[in-house]
Amino acid sequence: MIIKNLNVNGKKIVVVTDPDASLADVLRGQLLLTGTKVGCNEGQCGACNVIMNGKLVRSCITKMKRVPDGAAVTTIEGIGTPANLHPLQSAWVLHGGAQCGFCTPGFIVSAKALLDENSNPTREEARDWFNQHKNACRCTGYKQLVDAVMDAAKVLRGEMGIDRLSYQPPEDGRLWGSKYPRPSGVAKVTGTWDFGADRGLQLPADTLQLALVLAKVSHANIISIDTSEAEKMPGVFKIVTHKDVRGSNSVPALINMPSNKANAQDRPILCDRKIFHYDDVVAIVCADTEARAKAAAEKVKIELEELPVYMNAQAAMAEDAMEIHPGTPNVYFVQKIAKGNETGPIFEQADYVVEDEFYHQRHPHMPIEPDVGFAYLNEEGTLVIHSKSCALFMNSAQVCMGIGLEPTKLIMVQNPPGGDFGYAATITSQPLLGVACLATGRPVFLRYDYRQQMTMTGKRPPTSAKLRLAADKNGKLLAMEEDITIGYGPYCDLGDLTTMMGTQYMGAGYHIPNIRGEARTVYTNHAQGCAFRGMGSTAVEFCSEVLMDELAEKIGIDPLELRYKNVYRPGSTTPTGQKPDVYSLPEMLDILRPKYKAALEKAKKESTSEKKLGVGISIGIFGSGLGGVDGAEARIELMPDNGVTVYVTWEYHGQGADMGVLGTAHEALRPLGMPPEKIRLVMNDTSITPQNMGSLASRSQFVTGRAIQVACELLLDAMRKENGTYRTYEEMIKEDIPVTHTGRWANQCDHLDENCQGNALRAHMYGVFMAEVEVDTGIGKTRVLKMTMAADIGKINNKLVVDGQLYGGLAQGVGLALSEDFEDIERHSSMAGAGFPYIKQIPDDMEIIYVETPREDGPFGAGGCGELPLTTPQAAIINAINNACGVRITKLPALPKKVLAGLKATNHHP
Structure with missing residues (x-):
């Protein structure tokens, strides 16, 4: 010392x-x-x-x-x-x-x-x-x-x-x-x-610190687990293995569609028989300090029989590949799409046909805060788990099944999280915390280090696709054929939904009357898949947006004008055969056109042989809400000071959940003239806040916001006097009128049929992206000079919050296009190694243009927001690279060595 x-x-x-x-x-x-x-x-x-x-x-x-x-x-x-x-x-x-x-x-x-x-x-x-x-x-x-x-x-x-x-x-x-x-x-x-690690320092002195015993191979049978030496290490209270788990010792999938062949409980909490991917958890060391827990974890001995490793979908689909989950085929879910007529004859007769193959990489979320959580038993003996979960009620059900608890014996609380961008919809440390707390009877705390954040949490799964488009002599789209393969990792989780959304969004934004295709979900031994903003849409819309540029080049038409000919207008239908909810894409393209022409002229004027400038366009679409029945509840209580308390489960990602609730409630309560400081928020605790489906799929402002609006309207109705004025709290109590009201709203949509047809969602977000880039032809490095986005997300609740969402999504799109990847577990398990984009990689010049078309079902005309900016900015950047130097990158990310190889192949290398 x-x-x-x-x-x-x-x-x-x-x-x-x-x-x-x-x-x-x-x-x-x-x-x-x-x-x-x-x-x-x-x-x-x-x-x-x-x-x-x-x-x-x-x-x-x-x-x-x-x-x-x-x-x-x-x-x-x-x-x-x-x-x-x-x-x-x-x-x-x-x-x-x-x-x-x-x-x-x-x-x-x-x-x-x-x-x-x-x-x-x-x-x-x-x-x-x-x-x-x-x-x-x-x-x-x-x-x-x-x-x-x-x-x-x-x-x-x-x-x-x-x-x-x-x-x-x-x-x-x-x-x-x-x-x-x-x-x-x-x-x-x-x-x-206070974030999770800060709250962890506020736990009682007898809190046990946890360290995980992790598999350092990607596929193996477990022969034995020996904890005897580790149990003798200083400070160790208990080492928890699968034998200590009271329930099924598995994490049930969030969604399991009828045609999904996977076992919905394919993910173990603590591995007992088999290792499915690198850093699978085998045991938990519970000790008095983190250092001692980690030291003891090193002493746990695991004897393994290593098995063939399938790190991508193609390897797992090979004829000689073994089943990763015995009894379940590695291709465990297939989604077909069939819209309109058979496409074969149309392609044979079409004036223009383009086709290409694409690869969208495994995409790491890279929040700055690693996953963290803690658990304890409250005074009633109920297990309380604090975590980064952005789907508290759904995750609660999963944890209860896995660790053997009645739902009434578990409370889930969201700590203020340091961003998650979707990964926290999938279970992370919650069942580990629950098992350790129940096995020891003591409070427990667990914080992943950043390497564990990278290896143990889910990623946007890698997607391979073959795509064909057919058009007539005027550039009108006639047909599309698609073949999509998603390597979702070792556990099914949201794999079927991601794949269905892949078929749902390929070619989104355009009226394509005839579509045929198939998408499949494949088990691999790489990192597990999970939600990432733009889930299901980002990878496939990248493919169709780049191929649209290839079609424009073949026809000899400007890429913006080809899009303008084909975007949704009255009479159009989406890939699922649904009528679009609004038709603002032509307006957004009209707004962007003069900026686009000016950018092209500037790029032409300022390009040199060493530095080539280019401009690219793309369109992005995403829905607001979940398919089927998607509902929410919110509760409002009039307080003695004539302010209100809003109780709601609207989980934080950093997106501004608190402002979403406050802005919606304040607008609904405008007749009362209530100042914002008298609207108090109680959020994200399953013991006191109402049921909800989670802060995901850009549903919160649209669905939860509507439930808040309904709750406020119920309160206003109860407070309203015959003369149109409103009762005070004292008057409500005196007249025995309830001061607490619960608002409920359900967004009911179709479940898509076996051919991916139906009215999937009642509201969508629409965007047009423009990227301006500079390519250094000597080294192949791309620099994004400016990003412009025209966006229609409905009426805007809070401009500051929405601006931040869009700027942030555009920045993530730059990283997605040019640097981010999680392929090599050793090399990519740090922020720098995975290509995290720092400020100099992101343009300071970002422009957002709003077209606010009211959404019929949204609160005060609002839709969703968060997913849209990360649908296709990467496609605009890739299209801009091609416009700059003639190099077409179809396999992300567009690292300098790929661009340089393209320059050399096309003789554009100086």
């Missing part, structure tokens, strides 16, 4: 610590300054940034033995407080810079260090600073963060009053359609918004 004298946020502190402990661990664990977040723990994300002796450092990789004695350390807590915000914090709130908020303290501390050095930075200097110091954000797209730095710098230089950093409400006080900052903003910018 060593003694260090520190000056932390102006206060002299003496700490006794392990010399190899990190500064982050001391700040968080010993000083309880939890505003400093630990994400990757490898110095790659900047969430842990602090200022030490005037210099910005990443505290997770700064060992205490390297910290000078007497060092002055400034954390987010020393920059400002909720009652006294620093201009940077005020600007962050105003510009919506804190979405999930996990990276926010590290960014603000970094920005403070920048402005201490340079009080008048340019936007590019701010971007260079964040890039140099590895500040990573997965939510925002970075643009708003630079906006905040610029405004805060003006205030600090005395060029702008601090009042300009406060939200100015409209005269009528209306929140709907405004840029009202989200309620959680102040807590996030001050580091007082």
Whole structure:
């Protein structure tokens, strides 16, 4: 141990610590300054940034033995407080810079260090600073963060009053359609918004720390598990194996369609007989410290019989491939599509036919916060699990079946999460926490390290596709044929739904009268598949959008004009034969056309032999809600101070769930003239908030928002007097009128038939993307210069929140197009290794154009939002690369070596 004298946020502190402990661990664990977040723990994300002796450092990789004695350390807590915000914090709130908020303290501390050095930075200097110091954000797209730095710098230089950093409400006080900052903003910018790891530090002293015993092969039979040596290690309380699981020891799939041949309980909680993929969990070590738990985990001995490994769908479909799950074929689900007439004769007679093969990579979510959770038994003996789940009620049912609990004996609570982008709809650590808590009778805590986040949580599954399009001499689409293969990993989970959605969205946006095709889901031994924003649509719409450009080239027509000829108009039908809900695509293309022509002219003018500029277009479609019956409940209670409390399960992703609830309730309660501060939110706790299907499929604003609207209307009806005025709480009680009302709304749609036909969803989101890129012909590197998006998501609840969703989705689309991948488990199991896009890889120039067509069924005309921006921005970028240099990339990501190989093949390499 060593003694260090520190000056932390102006206060002299003496700490006794392990010399190899990190500064982050001391700040968080010993000083309880939890505003400093630990994400990757490898110095790659900047969430842990602090200022030490005037210099910005990443505290997770700064060992205490390297910290000078007497060092002055400034954390987010020393920059400002909720009652006294620093201009940077005020600007962050105003510009919506804190979405999930996990990276926010590290960014603000970094920005403070920048402005201490340079009080008048340019936007590019701010971007260079964040890039140099590895500040990573997965939510925002970075643009708003630079906006905040610029405004805060003006205030600090005395060029702008601090009042300009406060939200100015409209005269009528209306929140709907405004840029009202989200309620959680102040807590996030001050580091007082507690995430799962922060709450873990608040658990009682007898909490057991968990470490997982993981398989280091991808496919094997288990011969034996020997825990005897590990049980003797210091601090070990218990080692939990499959023998301690009371239930089925399996995680049931969320959805299992009738034609799915998979066993819906194919995923073990703790492996007993077989390993199905790398880092499958074999045992849980429960100890008094994390370090001791990890040390003991290394001593568990697993004897294995290694089996052939099938790391992609093609290998798993080979004739000699063994069944990964004995008794179930590796191709376990097939979805056909048949719309209109047989396509064979149409292709034979068509004026134009194009076909190609595509590959959309396995896509890692890469939130900055790794998965984390804890569990305990409450005073009634009920198991309580806190996690990042974004589908609390569905995950609760899964956990109960797997660990052998009655539903009434489990409470699920969502911790404020550091983003998840869909992976948290699939079970992660919840059953592990439940099993360990029940087996030990003690509170338990588990935090994945970042490598485990990458290897153990789900990914957007890789998709291979063959696609053909036929058109007449005028460019009108006549027919499409598709063949899709999805390697979903070792567990079925949402594999059938993903595949069905693949057939549902291929060619979406265009009236294609005749379609034939087949899609299949395949078991592999690679990472499990799961939801990722744009689930099912992103991979297949990439294929059809790139092929549309190939068709335009063959016909000799501009790609935008070919799309304009074929997008939905009255009389069109979707690939599922459904009538579109709105017809705004022609309008969006009309709006984009002059910008597109100007961009093409600029690209032509500024291109050189070394740097080629290009422009690409794509269209993206996604539905709002789940198919079939998709419903939600919300409860509202009038309070003694004549404010209200809204109880709702609208899980956070960082997308602005709190603002979604507040904005919807405020609009519904407008007749009362109620100020927003009197609308209180109670969210995401299955013991007190109503049933819901989860914050997924862009359903929350559309479905849950409608339930909130109904609840508010019921309360208004109860409060309304005969003269049109409204009763107070006191009057309601006096007249014995209920002050609590539950709103319910069901969005009932068809279940698609065996040919993928039917009215699948009642509302969709529509977008048109334009990418402007520069290709360095010497090395094949692509730089995105600008992204433009025209979007129709219905009426907008909160512009600040929606802007952030779209900017963030566009940024993820850049990474998806150019760098992100999870193929090589060793090489891709870190943020940097998997191609995480930092700020300099994302254009500062991003433009969003809204077309707000009201959705008939949505609350106040609103639809969904979150999925749309990650449908096809990657296709626009790929099309722009081809426009720039004649290289067509059909297998993502478009790494420089692929582009360079294409340049050499086409003799465009200088």
